[in-house]
Amino acid sequence: MAAGAGPQCIFVHVGLPKTGTTFLQGLLRKHRAALRDSGVWYPDDGHRDHFFAALDARGDHVFAGGVRPAAQGAWPRLVRLAMDFDGTVLIGHEILATATADRAQDALAAFDDAEIHIVVTARDPARQVVADWQESVKHGRQHRFSQYLRHAGLLGGERTDDAKRPAPFRAQRLTEVLNNWGSGLPTGRVHIVTVPPAGATPHLLWQRFASVVGIPEPSRYLPGHDVRPNTSLGVADIEVMRRVSAYLDGRLVTTEFGAVAKDLYAQQILPRVSTTRPPAPPEVLRPRLEAIAEEWISEIDERGYDVSGSLAELRPRWTEGSRAPDDWEPNEVIDTATAATAELLLEVAQLRRDASARRRTEGTARRLLDAARHPSAMIRRRR
Template sequence: MARRVFLHCGTAKSGTTYLQDLWWRHRGALRERGLLLPGDALRDHFHAAALVKGMDVIVDDLDESDRDVWHRLVAETREWSDDVLISHEHFSDSSAEAAAAALADLASAADEVHLVVTVRDLGRVLPSAWQQRVKQGARQPYRRFLATVRRGDDEQKFWRYQDVPGILERWAAGLPADRVHLVVVPPSGAPRDELWLRTAAVLGVDVTGLDTEPRLPNDSLSIVEAELLRRINTVIPRERRSVALTRLTKGAFARDLLAGSAPKEPFVLPARHADWVRERSEQMVATLRAGSYDVVGDLADLLPAGARSGRTPDQADDGELLAVASTVVARMIEQAR
């Protein structure tokens, strides 16, 4: 039996790529220091989350051995005598029934089950979430995305990944409050490794001497680059969308060809949305304060900063888009040559 198992279930766009990159890069060192990441690679945790929540588009594509990965992770946990970490943001988008079943499995393999939720302020999450959806094939303009999220339309699924009180209602049920850890993403300008250090404190693992430079950059596209990709999505037939195409778009195309083809600009939340984002954030913080959870960082950092000046992707003009498209095509030709 493991001593403690930590399930890190998100939230999305809260530094999860950065943390997972470091955890898996230093997996051997962390194991020597008493923290096991079960499985062979991050994809095992992704597949496990897909199985737990019933993500059919992924599960249907798994081979027979991968369909048993959640049970393998639980078995590895049971065979380990120290602490265990399982991490993927897709766990957050699970039903209460699926979460309860997963927690019961973990409780059979460890003396203590802990939940870890990393949380970032909505003012920074919203632009990042729209861009992530565009990388995954979304066609919705930024302004319409914000309006949809404001209305709380279920089809966006935004709140399934970002409604922290709702996530806790599903995942923390039955867990003592001191075993539910909220790690607040530091505000802009904080040292880059502060989130890493905060999560290490929760996990109780010594990370002294471990490199914290990310290998897997997850930097934002510029507003013009993101808008160009959105327009490209509108001309790709929906029936041709696939998991493989999404991986290609997020990886080789967005990262290697599109990124850096236009000047960086602040990716802002329009001023007309500032009030409702602030109100929703204040409600969230009040609920979290009342929960008596273990909070690492300052919940006040979840209140968005004032509106920043800048453009939105909807304001990119055709000349700018053509310039970026020309750069991308030139890069493709050079790469092929």
């Protein structure tokens, strides 16, 4: 494809969070060169380009309690990259789901007269409500699931929402996101990709997503072991993470917390030692979640949006014997914390070995460099 003529169409993937977005982004990033050769460009020079652009688009450069200066002007920069490609362009990040209607329309207006498509990946609200709470704990929130539900307005009452701390579940309100981003677009250019039920191969989500965007031969890009979806934590694991965040009590700056507490501890260490199953919503919440699912399905069906997958997959599937998120045993939490501590010690030991090996290598390199610069001095030393 020749550059400079402008895109044929632009697909903006606006979430929802916890619908396989990390998995899809990993595939797009890994294969971006091959995809560009086939006429589909994912303009991403660094793994946070779309993240910062999304923060800028929603008009809020704060994420997980920290200001992200790199977000300033990031959306116009990404738009300029997109508009310089003659083909199909795909951009987006799940936090775009939190943009207000005004911010969403301003973001789309930056593409001038390009043909814009909105893509929303959606999953049943029963899985989403637990995943959304769990993700908030990974980011340092210390609320129990019952507290999360009250703040989200899912157990009666009004949801708690303000500019500094949006209400829980806000980014999961599917019809609100569709209205914010899809208003003014032909319904055929608003695409919903349903996430397959639990246990389905992640390849199916990729194939559905690729068919919407128009990626040729999507099976060429099927994921390997290096592209994995986020792992859900068990009931004891997430309680340990919640308590660890409380003990840290803000002593890690935002970037340190993200790298050490979330990416290492929550994403790697805890899944490694997990012995409890991921939780499910308590029975008292089931009628509310079933009603939400029916609202979603009815709205999408009435509006005539394009659907890849099946709207029936948005209805919750209940598994008998599942445990609620706050239903953990003290001994499970103790065992998980102990095992995670042992894994962390092993991790620290490996880091020390790696650092020692680097120091030895650097010392050898310095001696060789000195010898090359001052050969006569080295000869005198040997004498």
